[in-house]
Amino acid sequence: MRRDIHLSRARLVAILLPTALLGGAIGSQYLGGLFPCEMCMWQRWPHLAAIGAALAAIFLRRNHFASAVFTLLAAFFIATSGAIGVFHAGVEYHWWEGFTTCSTNARPAGESMLDTIMKARLIRCDVAQWTLFGVSLAGFNAIFSLTGALGIYLLVRRWSQT
Template sequence: MTNLSRARLIAILAPTFLLGGALVSQYVFGLHPCEMCMWQRWPHLGAIVLALIAIVLRGNPSASKLFAALAALAILGSGVTGFFHAGVEYGWWQGLTACSTVPVGGSTDDVLASIMNTPLTRCDVAPWSLFGISLAGYNGLLSLAAALAIFALLSKAKKA
């Protein structure tokens, strides 16, 4: 397996597992995401799309390498957001001061009922942690490691 192939593999697997873990924690374990949690999910979704493009373009090493690098940047973006969110949870700096989950559509009564039934999830409180590291912290660590691994493999990949 070439370094470019390894980079593409990490570029597709890392965000898929991290986003999948976030969705499992939400829908299976009931850990509802706050706004900053959602901010971490979008770059992973983008990274998955970019990695898929890199895989489709594997016959064109230059283009494939470019899209794998873009996927790594998206993963890194999620990781940076995760570190920022973890810092808010640990009280190292100020984060968001308001929640912004607002349902749209339906009658006034439907919107009001939706607001009243929506769980309030604060960005400055970690709903779960392991060894003192929150989910946001793990996303930061794992995303940073994945992005660095992709960049390292791409730097070692044969010139196209």
């Protein structure tokens, strides 16, 4: 039973980390008024996939091998979001050029589509809307996601070796 604690902890991190990061992203959008750019949205999709894989791992917790596989799959998806976060942060810090278009929150409401587009605020992927100590939200996603994915991997590895 002691051996299973590592896999249980890995599953816990695999469900809590993407849920918290996705919740933070959605909260910053709807409560903080930070509308996401296209690359911000790209980072959300792997977190959704990670939540699904982690839920499958939890559901299959009696089958340790299958649970470990889905936990590692969740870690892979979390790391994927982190890798996208690294790329996005690099675009924001102008280390390299991005390849996306700008996003907008334009929604036609009784106006012509052209008028709506012309009045809409553009959200640029190469400009951080918010930073803390010089680190953007994409940068924080990269840090937390890559560190968390590594932690999950190490916990599953430790489980498999005991």
